[in-house]
Amino acid sequence: MKKLLIAPVAVAALALAGFVPSAEGAATVRNDDMTTVAATAKCKSLTALSNVNVRKSATTKSTILRLWYKGTKGCDIKGVDGGSYKNACGIKSYHYWRKVNYRGTVGYVPNVCVKYS
Incomplete structure (x- = not known):
């Protein structure tokens, strides 16, 4: 059960650190005011x-x-x-x-x- 939590926690940590995945799939985007917003739908x-x-x-x-x-x-x-x-x-x-x-x-x-x- 603990193994299933590793991927979501890793993704969240990368998003908080400001890393943004490529254009495919979900992405994290920094707004003009530098707040982070997660886009859940495909772009x-x-x-x-x-x-x-x-x-x-x-x-x-x-x-x-x-x-x-x-x-x-x-x-x-x-x-x-x-x-x-x-x-x-x-x-x-x-x-x-x-x-x-x-x-x-x-x-x-x-x-x-x-x-x-």
């Missing part, structure tokens, strides 16, 4: 249409957190209106962004650079 899966920068906020002047590689999947968190971007993924100018979780990094990408998969 809405997104695929990058080209290599795209995941940024700290929804503007091209924001810090780049990591590169999201073309054809790989991440989780959609929500859509946001943000700073305009030009020539992103073949679109001349637009301002809508997606808040995403890509391999444990929560940030923003231009909406036109991802598609639901």
Whole structure:
């Protein structure tokens, strides 16, 4: 019986430590106020249409957190209106962004650079 408790306790400990699993399955996401929220349902899966920068906020002047590689999947968190971007993924100018979780990094990408998969 004790063996059955090890996995849930280990998962909880990792979540409290700030470790976030990949886009598949459940994930732990840090909100803007740095509180931790566990997502129990599967995420809405997104695929990058080209290599795209995941940024700290929804503007091209924001810090780049990591590169999201073309054809790989991440989780959609929500859509946001943000700073305009030009020539992103073949679109001349637009301002809508997606808040995403890509391999444990929560940030923003231009909406036109991802598609639901």
